[in-house]
Amino acid sequence: MKDAQLFRILGVAGILGGVLRIGSSFIPWDGSVQIEALAFAIDVSLLFGLMGIYLAAREALGWFGFAAFALADTGIASIIGPDTQAFGIDTYLAGVHAIAVGLALLGLAMLLRRAGSSIAALCWIASLVVGAGGSAAGQAELGIFAGGILFGLGFVVAGIGVMKSGRVTS
16 A cells, blocks of 8 residues: 555544544433444544554654654543443543643644644644633533534544645645
8 A cells, every 4th residue: 555545544534533523522422332333433533543643744743743642542542442440540531631631742743843734733732721621610511522622623634634645734
């Protein structure tokens, strides 16, 4: 498979995951089989989409960008599948925090290195700020809602850039 084909597939995965994540903000999460299947589709799409987003800009992102990507992708991987407790740790909650922090740090690396989409980077940083701010203000549901939309939008924007050009564009 040529790089251009791979980046198109990974870009589409990022777009799909982002669109589904945005859409999922508007449906109640009831733990049904259908909702769990949707969550699985979102998480797998985001996992592969983030791989494409990172790989497209890897040379410019350096070690810091790699560490941020690894944290975010590990977080995504940890929330795929049934939610559980391991060693007294809520793996879903830990994964969500790893994703949010990893993407915010990746966004920071993208901005500092002028690598990839500045819009996606700002969306991911804002997602963390809005989510944490909502919790701190006693409005956790609103923070999760708005932060989730920004999170998904970052994937859509970055995924489009990867899909179109084989690299993340501004």
